Amino acid sequence: MKAxxxxxxxxxxxxxxQDTKEVILDAAEKLxxxxxxxxxxxxxxxxxxxxxxxxxxxxxxxxxALLIAxxxxxxxxxxxxxxxLLREAEERAGGGTPPVREIVAALVLPAIRYSFTSTxxxxxxxxxxxxxxxxxxxxxxxxxxxxxxxQRFALSLARALPHLPQHEVYWRLHFAMGVQHSLYTxxxxxxxxxxxxxxxxxxxAVAARVIDYVTAGLEAPYTAKG
Amino acid sequence: MKAxxxxxxxxxxxxxxQDTKEVILDAAEKLxxxxxxxxxxxxxxxxxxxxxxxxxxxxxxxxxALLIAxxxxxxxxxxxxxxxLLREAEERAGGGTPPVREIVAALVLPAIRYSFTSTxxxxxxxxxxxxxxxxxxxxxxxxxxxxxxxQRFALSLARALPHLPQHEVYWRLHFAMGVQHSLYTxxxxxxxxxxxxxxxxxxxAVAARVIDYVTAGLEAPYTAKG
DNA sequence: CATTGACTTAAACGGGCGTTTGAATTTAGC
DNA sequence: GCTAAATTCAAACGCCCGTTTAAGTCAATG
Numbered sequence: 001m002k003a004x005x006x007x008x009x010x011x012x013x014x015x016x017x018q019d020t021k022e023v024i025l026d027a028a029e030k031l032x033x034x035x036x037x038x039x040x041x042x043x044x045x046x047x048x049x050x051x052x053x054x055x056x057x058x059x060x061x062x063x064x065a066l067l068i069a070x071x072x073x074x075x076x077x078x079x080x081x082x083x084x085l086l087r088e089a090e091e092r093a094g095g096g097t098p099p100v101r102e103i104v105a106a107l108v109l110p111a112i113r114y115s116f117t118s119t120x121x122x123x124x125x126x127x128x129x130x131x132x133x134x135x136x137x138x139x140x141x142x143x144x145x146x147x148x149x150x151q152r153f154a155l156s157l158a159r160a161l162p163h164l165p166q167h168e169v170y171w172r173l174h175f176a177m178g179v180q181h182s183l184y185t186x187x188x189x190x191x192x193x194x195x196x197x198x199x200x201x202x203x204x205a206v207a208a209r210v211i212d213y214v215t216a217g218l219e220a221p222y223t224a225k226g
Numbered sequence: 227m228k229a230x231x232x233x234x235x236x237x238x239x240x241x242x243x244q245d246t247k248e249v250i251l252d253a254a255e256k257l258x259x260x261x262x263x264x265x266x267x268x269x270x271x272x273x274x275x276x277x278x279x280x281x282x283x284x285x286x287x288x289x290x291a292l293l294i295a296x297x298x299x300x301x302x303x304x305x306x307x308x309x310x311l312l313r314e315a316e317e318r319a320g321g322g323t324p325p326v327r328e329i330v331a332a333l334v335l336p337a338i339r340y341s342f343t344s345t346x347x348x349x350x351x352x353x354x355x356x357x358x359x360x361x362x363x364x365x366x367x368x369x370x371x372x373x374x375x376x377q378r379f380a381l382s383l384a385r386a387l388p389h390l391p392q393h394e395v396y397w398r399l400h401f402a403m404g405v406q407h408s409l410y411t412x413x414x415x416x417x418x419x420x421x422x423x424x425x426x427x428x429x430x431a432v433a434a435r436v437i438d439y440v441t442a443g444l445e446a447p448y449t450a451k452g
Numbered sequence: 453c454a455t456t457g458a459c460t461t462a463a464a465c466g467g468g469c470g471t472t473t474g475a476a477t478t479t480a481g482c
Numbered sequence: 483g484c485t486a487a488a489t490t491c492a493a494a495c496g497c498c499c500g501t502t503t504a505a506g507t508c509a510a511t512g
Contacts, residue, residue: 020489037265042470053491058489143415147415147418150419167424170416170420171424172439177408178409181404181412185407186400186407189370193377202451212447212449280461281459
């Protein structure tokens with residue numbers, strides 16, 4: 001009876017225990033980040049999760065649907081945290097415009113914090129990089145819809161940087177996302193490059209570094225282009 | 227007779243025509259960047275290249291060896307161009323230290339130029355992001371060895387930014403690489419975010435933007451961390 | 453013009469893939 | 483404690499993968 005699959009797909013809290021689904025999601029998050037969606041087989045995945053091979057298809061419907069569910073879980077938490085920090089910064093500014101540095105902090109801190117402390121969001125950002133172009137079309141569309149959440153930051157930054165044309169704000173926000181991605185995709189290169197000097201141990205220090213760098217880039221003098 | 231595979235693998239210029247090998251490499255570069263190494267089948271790849279299915283194994287030995295050859299071709303050209311620009315900047319400085327902005331330009335310009343004008347290096351940077359963690363171990367080792375080329379830029383930047391501790395220079399160079407990667411991995415998100423306002427049409431303008439941003443980040447005031 | 457060697461081709465190989473099945477087992481409601 | 487649904491399980495399905503094979507093509511060589 002596969003009624004469970006459809007029900008569980010629609011509503012998050014069925015009567016049955018939720019353990020298996022989460023165990024699978026956690027294992028998938030780890031493996032998809034280490035390798036690639038299509039490089040990880042369901043046999044490898046279910047074995048790492050300690051569940052039966054058929055469990056993925058039973059609980060999610062397909063491997064593709066698992067990827068989508070995985071992304072949804074991570075995106076919801078990350079965007080919720082970012083939105084909360086941005087709202088708090090705006091309240092602190094008393095209805096005015098928060099300084100660039102605080103907007104940047106709202107964007108950067110959740111990604112760093114959650115990615116290394118929470119088991120649920122661990123490696124989420126690294127996974128996003130792989131999902132693009134690899135996963136099913138539906139997953140890619142979800143990534144694009146994520147843009148809506150970034151729009152809030154674009155607007156806030158545009159108010160804080162009134163001398164910049166709109167498109168320049170978008171470009172610099174885009175670069176800021178690239179800096180964040182570098183924390184999850186190429187750390188090995190940095191460790192090699194620095195001879196082990198640079199590592200992801202002190203998260204607060206790393207966060208401060210990223211915020212300094214991104215803030216400076218956003219506040220860079222504007223020289224008209226093209 | 228598979229003698230051809232070994233010979234062609236060792237020496238770049240056999241007596242036979244080189245067309246097929248290059249056609250395969252070009253098709254692989256495009257497809258591996260669009261999807262993922264393991265998401266592209268040899269049947270799909272050889273069909274796109276217009277060659278026989280067995281051609282990859284004949285000319286490269288295996289799918290893995292193709293990936294390695296592909297990376298080698300791109301890395302050689304990119305690093306050569308970067309090294310040349312850096313050397314020229316140093317000569318312009320008359321033995322002294324070039325300004326940060328010129329070091330950054332030497333790092334950034336080849337990646338942008340080659341990636342969009344040359345058919346050989348097109349999509350090379352986007353491919354690198356996927357190769358990490360997906361490809362065979364040998365490919366990953368090659369990526370790490372690439373670090374040697376970045377070391378020159380780290381040294382040059384350290385001289386230009388003497389107030390920064392060494393590890394801070396490494397971190398900021400790392401972030402600079404992340405900004406460059408953002409040009410090849412998430413352009414779709416930027417296009418969506420900006421409503422089509424931002425695009426990769428005017429390469430000179432984009433290059434100037436990246437250089438501005440990265441230079442500002444590198445020159446950001448240093449606040450002691452952790 | 454026969455021979456050689458580089459290259460191409462179509463066909464096949466075993467293996468691992470995502471998925472499905474149907475029976476066994478566990479869980480929840482009465 | 484019975485019933486019925488939800489879940490787990492081992493086994494199998496067919497498909498497509500990377501690779502190999504052996505025959506075929508073609509240009510250059512002597």
